[in-house]
Amino acid sequence: MVSATDSSQLSERSLYLFKALVEHFIEDGTPVGSRTLSKDANLNLSPASIRNVMADLEDLGLLHSPHTSAGRVPTAKGYRLFVDSLLRVNDLKSSEVEKIAREMAPENDYTSLMQRTSSMLSNITHLAGVVMLPRNTQSRLKHIEFVSLSANRVLVVLVVNDREVQNRIINTGKTYTSAELQRVSNYLNEIFAGKDLITVRASILDELEKMKEEVNQSMQSAIEMAQMAFNNDESTSKGDELLFSGQTNLMDVAELCDVDKLKKLFETFNQKRDILHLLEQAINADGMQIFIGEESGYDVLDNCSVVTSPYEVDGEILGVLGVIGPTRMHYERVIPIVDITAKMLGVALNFKN
Amino acid sequence: MVSATDSSQLSERSLYLFKALVEHFIEDGTPVGSRTLSKDANLNLSPASIRNVMADLEDLGLLHSPHTSAGRVPTAKGYRLFVDSLLRVNDLKSSEVEKIAREMAPENDYTSLMQRTSSMLSNITHLAGVVMLPRNTQSRLKHIEFVSLSANRVLVVLVVNDREVQNRIINTGKTYTSAELQRVSNYLNEIFAGKDLITVRASILDELEKMKEEVNQSMQSAIEMAQMAFNNDESTSKGDELLFSGQTNLMDVAELCDVDKLKKLFETFNQKRDILHLLEQAINADGMQIFIGEESGYDVLDNCSVVTSPYEVDGEILGVLGVIGPTRMHYERVIPIVDITAKMLGVALNFKN
DNA sequence: TTTTGCACTCATTACAGGAGAGTGCTAAAT
DNA sequence: ATTTAGCACTCTCCTGTAATGAGTGCAAAA
Numbered sequence: 210m211v212s213a214t215d216s217s218q219l220s221e222r223s224l225y226l227f228k229a230l231v232e233h234f235i236e237d238g239t240p241v242g243s244r245t246l247s248k249d250a251n252l253n254l255s256p257a258s259i260r261n262v263m264a265d266l267e268d269l270g271l272l273h274s275p276h277t278s279a280g281r282v283p284t285a286k287g288y289r290l291f292v293d294s295l296l297r298v299n300d301l302k303s304s305e306v307e308k309i310a311r312e313m314a315p316e317n318d319y320t321s322l323m324q325r326t327s328s329m330l331s332n333i334t335h336l337a338g339v340v341m342l343p344r345n346t347q348s349r350l351k352h353i354e355f356v357s358l359s360a361n362r363v364l365v366v367l368v369v370n371d372r373e374v375q376n377r378i379i380n381t382g383k384t385y386t387s388a389e390l391q392r393v394s395n396y397l398n399e400i401f402a403g404k405d406l407i408t409v410r411a412s413i414l415d416e417l418e419k420m421k422e423e424v425n426q427s428m429q430s431a432i433e434m435a436q437m438a439f440n441n442d443e444s445t446s447k448g449d450e451l452l453f454s455g456q457t458n459l460m461d462v463a464e465l466c467d468v469d470k471l472k473k474l475f476e477t478f479n480q481k482r483d484i485l486h487l488l489e490q491a492i493n494a495d496g497m498q499i500f501i502g503e504e505s506g507y508d509v510l511d512n513c514s515v516v517t518s519p520y521e522v523d524g525e526i527l528g529v530l531g532v533i534g535p536t537r538m539h540y541e542r543v544i545p546i547v548d549i550t551a552k553m554l555g556v557a558l559n560f561k562n
Numbered sequence: 563m564v565s566a567t568d569s570s571q572l573s574e575r576s577l578y579l580f581k582a583l584v585e586h587f588i589e590d591g592t593p594v595g596s597r598t599l600s601k602d603a604n605l606n607l608s609p610a611s612i613r614n615v616m617a618d619l620e621d622l623g624l625l626h627s628p629h630t631s632a633g634r635v636p637t638a639k640g641y642r643l644f645v646d647s648l649l650r651v652n653d654l655k656s657s658e659v660e661k662i663a664r665e666m667a668p669e670n671d672y673t674s675l676m677q678r679t680s681s682m683l684s685n686i687t688h689l690a691g692v693v694m695l696p697r698n699t700q701s702r703l704k705h706i707e708f709v710s711l712s713a714n715r716v717l718v719v720l721v722v723n724d725r726e727v728q729n730r731i732i733n734t735g736k737t738y739t740s741a742e743l744q745r746v747s748n749y750l751n752e753i754f755a756g757k758d759l760i761t762v763r764a765s766i767l768d769e770l771e772k773m774k775e776e777v778n779q780s781m782q783s784a785i786e787m788a789q790m791a792f793n794n795d796e797s798t799s800k801g802d803e804l805l806f807s808g809q810t811n812l813m814d815v816a817e818l819c820d821v822d823k824l825k826k827l828f829e830t831f832n833q834k835r836d837i838l839h840l841l842e843q844a845i846n847a848d849g850m851q852i853f854i855g856e857e858s859g860y861d862v863l864d865n866c867s868v869v870t871s872p873y874e875v876d877g878e879i880l881g882v883l884g885v886i887g888p889t890r891m892h893y894e895r896v897i898p899i900v901d902i903t904a905k906m907l908g909v910a911l912n913f914k915n
Numbered sequence: 916t917t918t919t920g921c922a923c924t925c926a927t928t929a930c931a932g933g934a935g936a937g938t939g940c941t942a943a944a945t
Numbered sequence: 946a947t948t949t950a951g952c953a954c955t956c957t958c959c960t961g962t963a964a965t966g967a968g969t970g971c972a973a974a975a
Contacts, residue, residue, distance in 0.1 A: 242937050255949050260938070278937045278956045317715070317731035356707050359724055362670070366719050366729075371712055374729040376719075378670035391744070457832065460825040468821060472813040479810065595968050608918055613969070631925045631968045918975070928965080935958085944949070 219269075223262050226250055227271060228295045230263075231283050235537050238463055240280035285502035285536065288514070292499055292540050299541050301549065309333065309546070313553045315560035319372045323452055326530065326554055331455020334543050336534035337478075340452045340554075341488045343370070343527040348406050353397050355390040355434065363390065365438040369406070372558065379437040383430075393431040401435070410439045451481045451488075462535045464512045477509045488529045491517040497548055502536045512536055516543050518551035522559045530554065572622075576615050579603055580624060581648045583616075584636050588890050591816055593633030638855035638889065641867070645852055645893050652894050659902065662686065666906045668913035672725045676805055679883065679907055684808020687896050689887035690831075693805045693907075694841045696723070696880040701759050706750050708743040708787070716743065718791040722759070725911065732790040736783075746784040754788070763792045804834045804841075815888045817865045830862045841882045844870040850901055855889045865889055869896050871904035875912045883907065 219227070229250040233241045241249075243256035243263060250259075263281055266272045271287035274280075283291065312329040316322050323340050330338030352368040361384055367375040385393075400416075401409050413436050420429045456478055465471055477483050487505055491498040500515040510533075517531030530551055532543055572580070582603040586594045594602075596609035596616060616634050619625045624640035627633075636644065665682040669675050676693050683691030705721040714737055720728040738746075753769075754762050766789050773782045809831055818824055830836050840858055844851040853868040863886075870884030883904055885896055 240937090244937075256937090257939095257949055257951095258947080261948090264939080274938085276956055277939095277954085278935090280937070317733065319731075351711070352709055354707060354709050354719070356705055356719065356721060358704070358721060364719075364721060364727060366707070366709065366717075366727075368709060368711060368717060374717060374719075374731075376727040376729065378672075378727075380670065457825050457828045460821055460828070466821050468813055468819050468824070471821070471824075472810050475810045475813070593968090597968075609968090610919070610970095611917055614917090617970080627969085629925055629968095630923085630970095631966085633968070916975100918973100920973085921971090922969105923971105924967105924969075926965105926967090928963100930963085931961090933958105933960085936956090938953105938955075940952090940954105942949100942951085945947080 222252065223266065224295065225252065226259060226262050227266055227287070228291065230272070230281060231287065231291045231295070234282060235539060238537060240275055240282045242280035245280065283536075285504055288501045288536055289504070292501070292544075296540055296544075298544050301542075301545050305333070305546075306549065309550060309553060313550070313557050315557040319374075320452075322554075322557060324454070326550065327452045327454040330530065330532055330547070330550055331458055333546055334532050334534065334538075335455075335458050335461075336532050336538065336543070337456045337459055338454045338530075338532055339484065339488070340530040341485070341492070341528040342450045342452065343373070344450075344492075348373070350401055350404055350406055350409055352402060353394055353435075353438070355385075355394050357385055357387055357390055360384045363434065365434075367438070377438060379434065381430075381434060381437070393434060396428060396431050397435055406439070409435075413439060451485060453478050459534070464535045464537060470509075470512075473509045474513070477507070483507050483509070484533075487515060488517060488531070491515075491531070492519055492526060492529045495519070497544065499540075499544075514538055514540075516540070516547045518547045520551040520554040520558070522555050527555075527558070575605065576619065577648065578605065579612060579615050580619055580640070581644065583625070583634060584640065584644045584648070587635060588892060591890060593628055593635045595633035598633065636889075638857055641854045641889055642857070645854070645897075649893055649897075651897050654898050654902065658686070658899075662899070662903060662906060666903070666910050668910040672727075673805075675907075675910060677807070679903065680805045680807040683883065683885055683899070683903055684811055686899055687885050687887065687891075688808075688811050688814075689885050689891065689896070690809045690812055691807045691883075691885055692837065692841070693883040694838070694845070694881040695803045695805065696726070697803075697845075701726070703754055703757055703759055703762055705755060706747055706788075706791070708738075708747050710738055710740055710743055713737045716787065718787075720791070730791060732787065734787060734790070746787060749781060749784050750788055759792070762788075766792060804838060806831050812887070817888045817890060823862075823865075826862045827866075830860070836860050836862070837886075840868060841870060841884070844868075844884070845872055845879060845882045848872070850897065852893075852897075867891055867893075869893070869900045871900045873904040873907040873911070875908050880908075880911070 226246065230241050230246055233245065233249055243259040246259050247254055247256045263272060266287075267274065267281065270284060271290060272281040273284045275282060309329065312325055313322075320342075323342060327338040327340040330340075348369045350367065350369060351371055352366075354366040354368075356364040356366065358364050358378065361381050363379050363381050363385065365377050365379060367377075369375060401412075404412075413432060416432050417436070420432055456475060459465055459474065460471060465474065487500060487507065487510075491500075497516070497518045499517070500510070502514065503511055505513075505515060512535055513533055514536045515531055515533050517529050519526045519529050521527060530547070532547055534543070579599065583594050583599055586598065586602055596612040599612050599616075600607055600609045616625060619640075620627070620634065623637055624643060625634040626637045628635060662682065665678055666675075673695075676695060680691040680693040683693075701722045703720065703722060704724055707719040707721075709717040709719065711717050711731065714734050716732050716734050716738065718730050718732060720730075722728060754765075757765075766785060769785050770789070773785055809828060812818055812827065813824060818827065840853060840860065840863075844853075850869070850871045852870070853863070855867065856864055858866075858868060865888055866886055867889045868884055868886050870882050872879045872882045874880055883900070885900055887896070
C-alpha cells in the first residue's frame, strides 16, 4: 500500500506543526487544539493560522476531530507519517542499555531466556511484550534419544538446533530393553543427525520402503519408532510459539480502558493465532516493522500499535519479538528498545553454540 | 475459625427465606428486597414480616445492605452458611459428564492433559480454571539420561514419576563422549533410580565424600554431573506449577467489571504466588475446599470464591485443581463439576502407568 | 405474631442551564 | 497574499434540581 501522502507534499511549517501536535498528543492523551499548539510550538503563530493548517492536515487524512469542539488527534495515517518521516529516535541512556544487557545474559535454559526477554520488554516499556519462538521449519535435528518409561511406552528426546529440547512419548507395539533402544538411537542418529526436520520426516518414508526388502528386524522397528516420534510434530509444536508478558500493563492505558475491548484484546492474545499471523508478516520484511492501528488488519488492534523486530543468529532470522501498546505510545523510546533487544537476543543465542 | 452461626440457631422459616434470598441473588445479581422475596418464596408472608426476618439475618452478619434503600445481599459468612448447610448440589446431566470425560481422555503428553483439564474447567463453568501440577516434593526419579550437546554442554533428561519429563542443560568442565555419558547414566540410574528427588540430592553429597577416597575417576565425574543436574532444581521447577485458563471469562462478571480490580486480579494470576499459597492450603484439607470472598485472606479475592478439589492416584494426593469466580456463582453447578473433574483427572493419570 | 400504614432514605434518572474549549468563517490588518 | 482578530456556533462536561421508585424501619392495628 503506497500512501499518497508523503512529507514532501507538505510545507515545512505544516510538518513542524503536525509533529508538534503528535508529540503533544502522545504526551497528554487529550485532543490538542489550536490555542495549545500556538503556545507549544515556538513559531509565533496565532491560533487562527494554526487552525487553517490543521484543516488542511485533516483534509489529507492525517488528523481527525472526535467532535466539533474538541482538538485534533492523529489518525493511523498520521502516525504513519510521523514515525516514517518525522520521528527522531532517541539513543537509549546507557543505564537502560545496561539494564537490558543484564536481563539478557546468556543462560543454558533456552525457554527461560525467551521468557525473560519477553518480561523485560514489557517491564521496560510498561506495555505488553511478545516473543515468537524460532520457527521449527528450519530446525536441524542434532540428536535423538530413546528412554524406556514402562511397558510399551517410550520417551523420545529430540535436540534441535543445539538449543531446543523437545520431549514426546510414544506407545510402541512391544517393550524394548534399554540396550535395544540404545541401538535404535545410534542408528537413527547416524542417518538423521544434522538434517532438517522436514527432510527427516520425508526420508523416513523412503527408508520404510527400503526396509521392506531387507530383513533386519531391529532397524525396521527403529524406523517405525522414528515415524511415530516425528508424526505428531505438528500437534506438539503448535500453539506454544508465542510468549506474552505484561498484558496487564495495557489495562492502565486510557484508550483501552473499556472492559469489553480489553476482553477481546486478551482473548486475541490467548488464542495467539491472529498475533502469530501478524508476526509472520513481520518476519519476512527485513528489519523493524511497525503496525499502526487499523493497518494490522485486525479489528481488536484498532487502537494498538505493534513494534517488531526480527532476531537472528549468523545472519539467519530465527524469529520476531516486539511490543504491543496503544497507538499513542512513545515510539521514540519503544523503537530503539525493541531494536536493541532483538540484537541482544541474537547475541545471547549465539553465545550458546 | 469456628463460626458462631450455624443453621441450628435459626428457625426453619428464617433459613428457608435466607436460602431463597441467596438463590435469587445468585440468579439476578441485584440486591433483593422484601417485596420480591414475598412473591418469590411461596410462604404466604407479607413484605413486612420478611423485613423483620431479614433484619435478624443482618444482625447475625449473614446479610448486608449496600445502602438504606437497596435490598439485601449475602455476606461471605452468609455464603458460607449457604454452601455448608443449605445448598443442595445438583447431579450433573449425563451429557455434561460425557463432555468432561471426552476432554479428559488419557493421553501421552502429560502437560497437555493438564492444560486441557484447565481449559475444560473454564469452558464448562464460564469462569477461570486452574490446575496445580503435582508437587515434586514427593517425586521419584525414574530415569536419568545424558546427551552431549556441544563442547562442555550436556543435556540432562530426568524422568520423574513415570509421567513427567524435565530437561536441563549443564556446563561441564570437560567434554564427554557419548560412550562416557552412557556409562555415567548407567551408573547413576543404578544407584538413584526409584528414589525420591530429595533423597537423591541428599545422598549425592554423601557419595561425593565417599568418592574422595576412591580413585575411580569416571564415577567421580558422574557424581559431579549429578550434583549439577540436581542443583538448580528449585529454579527450574518454580513458577510453572499453575496452569490457568479462561481468565477472560471473569471480565464479563459484573462485580469485577471495574478495570482497576481486574488488573489487580490478573496480576495476582500472573504472579501465581498468592494463588499457589491458597491452593497449598486446599491440598492439605481432605476433599473439596471452598474459599469464599474475604475468607481466602487475599484482598484481591474479596469478591471471588475459589472452589477446589485435590486429585489423586492410588490414594496419593498429587495436586489440586479448581475454579475461580465471583462469590455470586452457581455453586450447585460448579461444585460437582470440580469434584468430578478431579476424579477423572486421577483416572486419566492412573491410566498411563 | 403478623400485617398495615406511613414517613423516611437513598440511588438513579432526566432535564436545564452555564462554563469552557475549540471550530469555521469573514473581514480587517500586515 | 498571509496572517490575524472577531464572532457566532457547536459540542462536551459539570452542576444543580426535581421527580421517581425501590426499599427500609417503626408503630399501631389485626
